[in-house]
Amino acid sequence: MSVFETVTGPNATFQSIILVLKFPFLYGHTCHMINVNLFLILQSLFFGYIKSCIPNLTYLHNTKQQVLLKLLHSVTPTQKEHNHFQEKLNMFSVKELVESNCTSSVPSNYVCLKTPEDSILYDETDNIPTIDFSQLTSSNPDERSNAIHQLGDACRDWGFFMLINHGVSETLREKVLREGESFFDLSQEEKMEYAGEKILDPIRYGTSFNLMVDKTFFWRDYLKCLVHPHFNAPSKPPALRETLEEYSRKGKGVVEELLKGISLSLGLEENYIHKRMDVEMGCQVLVINYYPPCPKPELVMGLPAHTDHGILTLLMHNELGGLQIQHKGNWIPVNPLPNSFLFNTGDHMEILTNGRYKSVVHRAVVNTKATRISVGTAHGPNLDTIVGPAPELVGDDNPAAYRAIKYRDYILLQQNNELDRKTCLDRIRI
Ligand SMILES: O=C(O)CCC(=O)C(=O)O
Numbered sequence: 001m002s003v004f005e006t007v008t009g010p011n012a013t014f015q016s017i018i019l020v021l022k023f024p025f026l027y028g029h030t031c032h033m034i035n036v037n038l039f040l041i042l043q044s045l046f047f048g049y050i051k052s053c054i055p056n057l058t059y060l061h062n063t064k065q066q067v068l069l070k071l072l073h074s075v076t077p078t079q080k081e082h083n084h085f086q087e088k089l090n091m092f093s094v095k096e097l098v099e100s101n102c103t104s105s106v107p108s109n110y111v112c113l114k115t116p117e118d119s120i121l122y123d124e125t126d127n128i129p130t131i132d133f134s135q136l137t138s139s140n141p142d143e144r145s146n147a148i149h150q151l152g153d154a155c156r157d158w159g160f161f162m163l164i165n166h167g168v169s170e171t172l173r174e175k176v177l178r179e180g181e182s183f184f185d186l187s188q189e190e191k192m193e194y195a196g197e198k199i200l201d202p203i204r205y206g207t208s209f210n211l212m213v214d215k216t217f218f219w220r221d222y223l224k225c226l227v228h229p230h231f232n233a234p235s236k237p238p239a240l241r242e243t244l245e246e247y248s249r250k251g252k253g254v255v256e257e258l259l260k261g262i263s264l265s266l267g268l269e270e271n272y273i274h275k276r277m278d279v280e281m282g283c284q285v286l287v288i289n290y291y292p293p294c295p296k297p298e299l300v301m302g303l304p305a306h307t308d309h310g311i312l313t314l315l316m317h318n319e320l321g322g323l324q325i326q327h328k329g330n331w332i333p334v335n336p337l338p339n340s341f342l343f344n345t346g347d348h349m350e351i352l353t354n355g356r357y358k359s360v361v362h363r364a365v366v367n368t369k370a371t372r373i374s375v376g377t378a379h380g381p382n383l384d385t386i387v388g389p390a391p392e393l394v395g396d397d398n399p400a401a402y403r404a405i406k407y408r409d410y411i412l413l414q415q416n417n418e419l420d421r422k423t424c425l426d427r428i429r430i
């Protein structure tokens with residue numbers, strides 16, 4: 001494999017090739033790792049030769065779904081192979097894999113290494129903090145200050161809470177889940193129109209976490225949309241755009257109120273986080289996660305243990321559970337209260353608060369029964385804001401624990417590296 005690692009890097013054309021090499025469905029017989037490994041070895045031997053055989057490499061990175069088609073086309077241009085490749089392209093997602101695979105097994109490249117501790121769960125749902133949004137925004141000062149206090153405790157002790165009475169209607173939430181799911185029901189060709197190749201593309205359909213870096217694939221397809229400061233969403237299915245626009249706007253309103261409460265809980269001025277992070281022009285990324293049923297869920301991960309890069313992530317999912325959070329080293333499955341939103345603190349909360357409020361490690365598991373849909377909206381600073389620990393939260397006995405970094409660079413750092421259980425914060429820790 002090292003031969004291929006040497007050609008990773010900024011050159012997107014080579015990355016396109018690596019994508020083909022790393023994604024076994026695209027070549028050989030589906031899911032047969034032996035063939036794939038053999039193929040990789042042969043490719044490594046002939047890599048230089050292949051490179052010189054493809055005169056039109058440079059156009060590759062300007063294309064989206066056509067990248068792979070053209071690449072293969074250049075190498076093996078027969079109609080039969082073209083059709084075969086088209087067929088394999090349809091398996092560029094777990095959904096298509098599940099729908100086309102009649103076997104009851106999991107392809108070996110999806111099998112995750114798990115430690116025995118990974119499977120031990122602690123049923124502590126009842127202890128997960130619940131915040132009442134109506135109290136947080138109440139005109140009664142005692143009620144409000146009590147809610148702010150609870151919010152601060154939740155961020156400090158858990159990095160996670162459920163939010164009730166948030167004012168976003170159940171109808172809208174259901175619409176988001178339903179229409180979000182229907183995006184994945186589009187044909188693979190239609191979805192591939194959105195298969196962006198850059199991390200910060202305004203709309204990006206994909207699978208796993210980041211195919212360029214994943215050593216194991218995750219049982220997840222996704223659609224990511226940058227919804228603020230500029231709103232972006234696919235034009236298909238027709239109702240999706242409008243629904244996501246309303247949902248993102250309402251979610252942002254809720255988050256802004258929470259950030260006021262969190263600033264006050266830290267002894268800072270109400271608009272502190274808002275101003276310092278330029279939330280007005282903040283980067284809001286909405287992700288629809290699609291986890292199809294899996295014949296052997298214990299072997300795979302929907303999303304492995306990770307922390308989110310933003311300040312606060314708002315999350316909801318359909319009737320199927322699967323989110324687990326790490327609390328005091330233990331994995332706790334989350335069963336949300338009816339109509340509640342789930343919130344987790346992200347890395348930029350930890351950076352800004354100089355570690356006072358830690359970003360919570362979480363993961364998503366899958367099930368045998370049905371498709372799980374979750375919708376997460378990461379609310380972060382403006383992409384060009386440089387964030388470091390707030391000077392008010394740094395002192396002689398509490399020196400700055402993270403170096404300042406531009407939010408855009410942090411996102412790229414996180415997304416271009418494998419999700420390997422370590423938080424990306426380790427990369428900027430002083
Ligand atoms: O699906 C879930 O419950 C979690 C999703 C998640 O952690 C993410 O999108 O970052």
Ligand SMILES: [Fe+2]
Nearest residue numbers: 306307308362
């Ligand atoms: Fe997450």
